[in-house]
Amino acid sequence: MKPLNVEICDVTLRDGEQTPGVTFTCDEKIDIARKLNEIGIEVIEAGFPSVSESEKKSVKSIVGLSLDSRICCLARCVKSDVDAAIECDVDIVSIFFATSDLHLKIKYKKTAEEMLEQALMMVDYATDHGLSVRFSSEDASRTSISFLKEMYVQGAMRGAMYSSFADTVGCMTPVEMYNTVQELTKDLKNPLCIHCHNDMGCATANTISAAQAGAFQLHTTVNGIGERAGNASLEEVLVALRMKGGVDRYDLTKLMDLSKTVEKYSGIKVPKIKAVVGEHAFAHESGIHIAALLEDRNTYEYFPPEMVGGEQHFILGKHTGRKGLLHIVNSLGYSLSDDQINHLLQRIKEISEGKCSITPKVLLSLIEETKKTEGNKI
Structure with missing residues (x-):
């Protein structure tokens, strides 16, 4: 070209x-x-x-x-x-x-x-x-x-x-x-x-x-x-x-x-969904998307965030899938069983459907809650 x-x-x-x-x-x-x-x-x-x-x-x-x-x-x-x-x-x-x-x-x-x-x-x-x-x-x-x-x-x-x-x-x-x-x-x-x-x-x-x-x-x-x-x-x-x-x-x-x-x-705030530089320009929540992204980033990113000084983000919510959640949990240094991951995923969907954000602090508390809850079942 x-x-x-x-x-x-x-x-x-x-x-x-x-x-x-x-x-x-x-x-x-x-x-x-x-x-x-x-x-x-x-x-x-x-x-x-x-x-x-x-x-x-x-x-x-x-x-x-x-x-x-x-x-x-x-x-x-x-x-x-x-x-x-x-x-x-x-x-x-x-x-x-x-x-x-x-x-x-x-x-x-x-x-x-x-x-x-x-x-x-x-x-x-x-x-x-x-x-x-x-x-x-x-x-x-x-x-x-x-x-x-x-x-x-x-x-x-x-x-x-x-x-x-x-x-x-x-x-x-x-x-x-x-x-x-x-x-x-x-x-x-x-x-x-x-x-x-x-x-x-x-x-x-x-x-x-x-x-x-x-x-x-x-x-x-x-x-x-x-x-x-x-x-x-x-x-x-x-x-x-x-x-x-x-x-x-x-x-x-x-x-x-x-x-x-x-x-x-x-003093003019950049909208979260603003192309290229918005907070969500490289953010993904959908489980289908994240699963594909973990295999090949080109599936849902036309250009890499690093090209413009940005970063890829996975956001947890009602659309989160098991594979994406497992990736995030492991990246935080936790190792959860299949049952614990399933429980955690269910709790995330319940909370997000109530229009509550899954912040890093909330996620960590949910992980600890899951470890205790699922641990008591054993």
Whole structure:
């Protein structure tokens, strides 16, 4: 399989911080940026420096780390925003404006052509000051393809390094995304970037579909945090690229640690069943599953937990089977008879059906109870 030609731009420090109620300190942003760099992320969007002096300081601090990752920031198509990017000495500035008829009418009260000319002037200004430019369409998924093509052609002619397509309200499906990217990249003179939101739960799928259709720069956030329902999840995208796209240059073993770091700093809990980094991502209770896993882990794990810094867990409950229970009991250093195992299994099912969790402490007490009960029968 020929590897997909892609790079990652992680936007956790900008779009991720736009999650309602989330604010990262400068030190937290630096820590996250270093961890993203260690994984091998090519571009880190460090923030939106025109927002505040504190935000500008954070972006400057990340630039000052001299990471291997290139540092990007966001700017509206106004001179003050581009000046803030220049002051921060970032590698790339993402100059954006909303292109859908709805946004043009409500936000700008200008025509698409008027906004395009204003944006192109800022592309000129940024490139004249030595910055690489990502020329970005906000709400691109509700913008006519013909206008996007015109915008991207003119941006490339003015020196934009990238063209960027944002599914700002997460309204696309994977097939729609694939077809759109194929059409946009037919005559595109620079690489296409894809920025997907998760309003319909399609952000990761849309991102991978875009990559398969020819998109180059893929935008992600750690744990999928971001406005409303969030963005494409970094860990999901990287695993999909490894397993389906032949891309193996990222250090995925650091994903679990990065996830926990962002969970701590953001205060946004990762759901237990979250793909790749959730507490139950590699947890198994079903007796049928565990019995097979003990023979061959590939039976119920598509990729090994160690690949992403995780661990396999067997959880005891009403679906537990005898073979899985025996494995767990032996791993704890106990040796029980067949009758004792049968008794213990019955007690576990009774307790779990009462919606009580079989914690390690509960299990140990049940083992001791079983040893005494069954021992008295002999």
